[in-house]
Amino acid sequence: MAIPLRRNASALVGTAALLAGGGWLATGCSQDGPFSDTDLAMLQTFALVPLPADPSNGNADVVAAAKLGKQLYFDTRISGPLGPYDVGGTNGSLGNAGDTGKVGCVSCHDPQNGGSDHRSQPAATSLGAGYTSRNSPTVINAAYAPLWQFWDGRVDSLWSQALGPPEGVNECNGSRLAVAHLLADNYAAAYGGVFGPMPDLSDSTRFPATGKPGEPAFDNMLAGDQGIVNRIFANFGKAIEAYERRLVSPNFSPSPFDQFLAGKTDALSPEAIAGAKIFIGRGGCAECHRGPLFSDLSFHNIGAPQEGEHVPATDVGRYDGIAAVIANPFNRNGEFSDQKTNDHLMGLTAGDDDIGRFKTPSLRNVSLTPPYMHDGAYPDLWDVVNHYNFGGETGLYSGETDPAISPLLLSTADLDNLIEFLQSLQDGDPFPTADFPEGLTAAPPP
Ligand code: HEC
Numbered sequence: 226m227a228i229p230l231r232r233n234a235s236a237l238v239g240t241a242a243l244l245a246g247g248g249w250l251a252t253g254c255s256q257d258g259p260f261s262d263t264d265l266a267m268l269q270t271f272a273l274v275p276l277p278a279d280p281s282n283g284n285a286d287v288v289a290a291a292k293l294g295k296q297l298y299f300d301t302r303i304s305g306p307l308g309p310y311d312v313g314g315t316n317g318s319l320g321n322a323g324d325t326g327k328v329g330c331v332s333c334h335d336p337q338n339g340g341s342d343h344r345s346q347p348a349a350t351s352l353g354a355g356y357t358s359r360n361s362p363t364v365i366n367a368a369y370a371p372l373w374q375f376w377d378g379r380v381d382s383l384w385s386q387a388l389g390p391p392e393g394v395n396e397c398n399g400s401r402l403a404v405a406h407l408l409a410d411n412y413a414a415a416y417g418g419v420f421g422p423m424p425d426l427s428d429s430t431r432f433p434a435t436g437k438p439g440e441p442a443f444d445n446m447l448a449g450d451q452g453i454v455n456r457i458f459a460n461f462g463k464a465i466e467a468y469e470r471r472l473v474s475p476n477f478s479p480s481p482f483d484q485f486l487a488g489k490t491d492a493l494s495p496e497a498i499a500g501a502k503i504f505i506g507r508g509g510c511a512e513c514h515r516g517p518l519f520s521d522l523s524f525h526n527i528g529a530p531q532e533g534e535h536v537p538a539t540d541v542g543r544y545d546g547i548a549a550v551i552a553n554p555f556n557r558n559g560e561f562s563d564q565k566t567n568d569h570l571m572g573l574t575a576g577d578d579d580i581g582r583f584k585t586p587s588l589r590n591v592s593l594t595p596p597y598m599h600d601g602a603y604p605d606l607w608d609v610v611n612h613y614n615f616g617g618e619t620g621l622y623s624g625e626t627d628p629a630i631s632p633l634l635l636s637t638a639d640l641d642n643l644i645e646f647l648q649s650l651q652d653g654d655p656f657p658t659a660d661f662p663e664g665l666t667a668a669p670p671p
């Protein structure tokens with residue numbers, strides 16, 4: 226089916242409506258009435274399960290680690306200088322070019338606000354020290370992924386994910402040496418309580434103030450001293466993971482959908498029920514958006530267009546992510562992993578099929594995290610369902626789209642219902658927790 230650009234999509238919606246009016250499409254797909262037993266059994270497969278353990282982080286569920294992690298998550302001092310895009314007061318920038326200490330995890334993943342970025346303009350990508358090339362996904366429920374983090378799965382744990390942004394030139398533009406000093410100078414007691422005594426970093430010849438691999442200040446250090454810094458840096462990630470493991474749906478009051486699964490039959494509107502049927506039926510959505518997270522946690526090419534001001538013209542996604550995770554010294558098989566595992570890396574090689582594949586995002590809380598897709602190409606959920614309805618042939622993507630992506634011939638009312646269902650996946654407020662008297666998602670006391 227050749228429908229080259231998404232501007233043509235409305236024509237297709239019109240055609241689908243016409244066909245439905247003709248009668249045949251309505252057969253066997255009535256949207257009225259309650260769910261069948263088969264539907265209900267299918268819907269139960271989306272029910273939340275307990276969070277899987279992360280054996281690669283021995284402190285993943287230690288309260289003191291989560292408390293330290295929360296402090297670090299909100300600490301903007303992990304960042305180096307802002308770049309030329311940052312002009313105070315414009316585009317949601319966090320300061321002016323040259324300012325340091327402005328960008329923390331919270332800057333692009335505010336847990337009070339859906340866990341993604343609602344600050345940067347244009348909204349498709351994020352403005353840290355520069356513009357990121359992809360959209361900020363939510364951190365809420367990220368802990369459920371047993372392995373892959375980032376849109377391309379270039380890291381295999383939540384703690385090693387947290388080591389990317391501090392040194393990313395467009396995120397925090399800082400360095401592991403600066404992070405290690407920040408911890409030694411401000412968090413030595415809390416760090417010691419979780420990871421053992423903080424090493425002495427006061428000799429500035431051995432431990433320069435800033436530096437990361439690729440920079441002489443770090444590359445010229447003694448291997449043993451580099452190891453000391455790398456260990457502190459890995460523990461920074463492990464503390465943050467311990468906090469992120471609290472940012473999961475069971476710690477928020479349940480979404481209408483979860484209330485429905487728990488037996489509150491009127492928690493879903495008739496429109497949301499109709500949308501749920503399309504989701505698990507004619508829409509084919511559950512083929513990839515399945516399980517407790519509404520994600521198979523795998524990678525697919527759905528033809529999302531590479532469009533937008535700071536979006537690169539091409540992005541091969543998983544194809545590059547595979548080589549990156551194998552080479553990462555902080556992967557689950559490396560010396561900083563608390564329980565080495567290699568099964569997921571063995572035999573992993575990038576093939577042409579991986580070009581343009583991205584991780585299936587969770588759809589829990591999706592209504593809180595516009596814009597959508599790996600590059601934020603779609604401002605709202607209407608654009609997303611429209612994309613699927615015309616079969617995703619935007620033409621502006623790398624590689625080949627997944628065979629599961631083909632025109633759906635859904636009517637406008639069907640698409641509205643699908644959106645209504647997606648909105649029912651939004652959690653309520655976080656439950657109070659004794660570990661964080663200020664609230665799970667609020668900034669920690671200084
Ligand atoms: C300047 C904005 C920015 C900052 C600062 C930032 N992130 Fe992100 N984050 C992003 C973007 C953009 C992505 C997606 C990048 C990609 O996939 O290539 C991302 C991805 C993630 C993911 C992966 C989620 C998933 O489902 O794959 C997690 C978890 C995360 N960030 C946590 C953090 C933590 C922890 C910090 C602080 C150490 C942080 N981020 C700092 C923008 C930011």
Ligand code: HEC
Nearest residue numbers: 508510513525529583584585586597598599609613627629
């Ligand atoms: C072949 C697997 C597959 C199918 C089928 C599929 N999706 Fe997706 N979905 C994905 C992937 C992969 C992405 C991310 C793609 C990207 O960013 O390039 C995605 C992205 C999304 C997003 C954006 C979420 C975000 O946070 O950016 C929504 C919403 C969504 N899908 C809903 C649906 C609905 C509704 C259907 C059914 C009509 C559907 N999907 C069918 C794999 C699939």
